[in-house]
Amino acid sequence: MDDNCLNILIVEDNPGDLRLVREFLGESSAPVFKTAHAGRLCEALETLAKGSFDVVLLDLDLPDSSGLGALEKISAAKAEIPVIVLTGQSDETLGFEALRKSAGDYLVKGQINTHLLTRSIRYAIERRKKEKELGVLNRALKAHSDSSQAMLRATGEAEYLEKVCRIIMEYCGHSMVWVGFAENDKNKAIRPVAQAGFEDGYLKTLNVTWADTGLGRGPTGTAIRTGKPGGCRNMLTDPAFAPWRAEALKRGYASSLALPLKADGGTFGALTIYSRKTDAFSERETALLVEIADDLAFGTMAIRLRLEREKVDEILRRDNETFEKQVRERSRELLYAQQELEKAKRLSDIGTLAAIVAHELRNPLAAISMAASNIRRKAGNPLLDRNLDNIDKKVTESNRIISNLLFYSRIRMPQFDTVDISAILEECVDVAESASSLKVPVRMDLGISKNTLIKADPLQMKEVFSNILNNAFDAVSSRPRGKIQVRAAENGGFINIRVEDTGVGIDKETLGKIFEPFFTTKAKGTGLGLYVCQQIINLHGGAITVESEPGKGTVFSVNLPRGPENGEKKNTDH
Incomplete structure (x- = not known):
């Protein structure tokens, strides 16, 4: 505003x-x-x-407004412009009311x-x-x-610095506030550590130092x-600000104030x-902002000292407890290692024995199955079919037990491949329904696409879900x-599969023992199925959990990672 030339809007x-x-x-x-x-x-x-106007001269009696309504609307639209009310009414009450409404x-x-x-x-x-x-001073x-x-109230230095920047920006009405710490490297760089307000990447463009250079x-x-x-x-005319002018003007900045943060006889940073x-910064506002900067420096040092003291206290406390x-x-650790060693040796011995027993049993079972087949073919007697069917059923059950024993004796690392998990689930459901004598349809509610791919061993996945489904059929x-x-x-980077039964x-x-090896509640079970499932899922980087309530049913939940996103097949043998 030029004090010798004033722009007046006359509303009359x-x-x-x-x-x-x-x-x-x-x-x-003049003016x-x-x-x-x-x-x-x-x-x-x-x-x-x-x-752009310096003053509004306002008549209160207008064709589209009367009384103080016009004053209120103009003041609301341009609060920074003073409004002088001109009226033919000599009414002191109206005059005082106009002044009260900021005339x-x-x-x-x-x-x-x-x-x-x-x-x-x-x-x-x-x-x-x-x-x-x-108003500016009151806000400051x-x-x-x-x-x-x-x-x-601050619990940490970063939180405190951000809070003060936000307070200055919000109360004082300035566009952006930031704090930078001086680095003692060869370039004497200034590292931004906190900011508030409209910044839009400006601080990344600064490349500012505290060296005596441009x-x-x-x-x-x-x-x-x-x-x-x-x-x-x-900023438009100051030659010292030339290195940052373009980026500053692009964001609407016009002036700035930088205040040193001092402690222990030196300067460790600045509040800008x-x-x-x-x-924009009057002498009185600058004085108040200097006090805020001094408090900020003191508070930063106080927080650092408090945190260091807490750290020392914590070290001393830990040292007092360390030996015990x-x-x-x-x-x-020694007790756990001993228990694990004994457990590993016992499982290894059992695994070896399981392999031997399974191998020795499979040969006579094959002979029994062949003999039953020959009898059925040659005899052609329907009266024998029931007994032969029973033999086939028992051979199948025995083979399943042997398969579990053999699988347990040689749990291997997964051979990862890109597999369609929905196709595997559908195949396992079809097989389980066909193998079961129960007419219990399995409801599929797959919230994933038909071609959802994961990195997994397809054979091991079939083993896991077939086992869980067989248990579900037994349960119902x-x-x-x-x-x-x-x-x-x-679910994020995982696929969650739930098998629920009533x-x-x-x-x-x-429930607490369900994943332990050789634990079973079935008369003909080996107690290895769920143990093997857990080992497989763990080797895939996933997790398997179970929830159950007697009389209501059971839910098995399997979380499998999607695996690497590059889509390349990866086979691993160990």
Whole structure:
């Protein structure tokens, strides 16, 4: 604003009053008044939106507004522009109400002259300036108070710095605030550690230092190097700000203030504030912001000291407990290692024995099966079929037990391949339904696409889901309306498969042992099936869990990772 040339918007619908006001203003030589006119409130609002004005002279009786409504609407649209009410009504009550609603002055048309009108305009402008400055100072004081509270509540340095930046930005109304720490490397770089406000990648473009070079003579580098506040009143014209001008103007910044953060006789960083207005920082606001920066430096050091003290206290506490803890842990480790060694040896012996027994049993079973087949073919006697069917059934059951024993004796690393998990699930369901004597249809509810691919060993996947499905069929065998449902869904980088049945359920004690080798509740089971399933899923980097409630049913949940995203097949032999 040029104090010697002021732009005035006259909102007046009476041509005679308009001419008189313009005559009064035209008689003034200092300042010179440039006037624009609006005859209606709506025209005034449009003109204010398009132009730049220092004062509005407002008649309260307009074709589209009467009373103080026009004052309220103009003040709401342009709060920074003072409004002087001009009216023919000599009503002190109305005048006081206008002043209460932020009018700059209240003048009666028949009682004004050039001197009175000029003085009223100057006073209104100066009063609005002081009100604005007072508002800025009040917000700065509030920011100072809240930043002090932030130091008391902060649990960490980064949280504290971010909080203070946000307080300054929000209360003081500036565009962006950031904190940078001085590095003691060869380039004397300044590392941004916290910021708030509209930044849009600006800090990444800075490449600012605190060395006495072109990139170190800006506000932030100068503040750190000299230990004194520095600033840029106008980024468009200040030659020292040239290295950062283009990026700053692109984001709407116009001026800045940089305040040193000092401790122990040196400067360790700077608090830099950016504004969208040129020459935005008054002397009084700067003084308050310097106090905030000093508090920020003190608070940062206090937090560091507190954290170091807590760290030392924690080390001392741990040292006092270390010896006893190490002894206890070592004892537990030795005991656990001994138990695992005994368990491994026992399982290895059992595995070897299982392989031998399975091999020895498979040959006579094959002979029995062949003999039954020959009898059926040669005899052709329907009376024998029932007995022969029973022989076939028992041979099949025995072979299944032998297969479990053999599988347990040589659990191997998975041979990973890209497999369609939905196709495997459908195949396992078909096989389980065909093998079961129960007429229990399995409901498939796959929340995944038909071609959902994962990295897995296809044979081992079939082993796992066939085993779980067979258990589900066994569980519903004694339930007249038993149901089995298979669900699948994606969960992050995993595929979750759930096999749910409404069978007899499992009690809590049995549930805790269900994955232990050789634990079974079946008269003809080996107790190896679920143990093997767990080993396979673990080798695939997944997890298997079970939930059950007696009388209501059981849910087995398998989580399998999708595997590498490159889609290449990967076979591994160990």
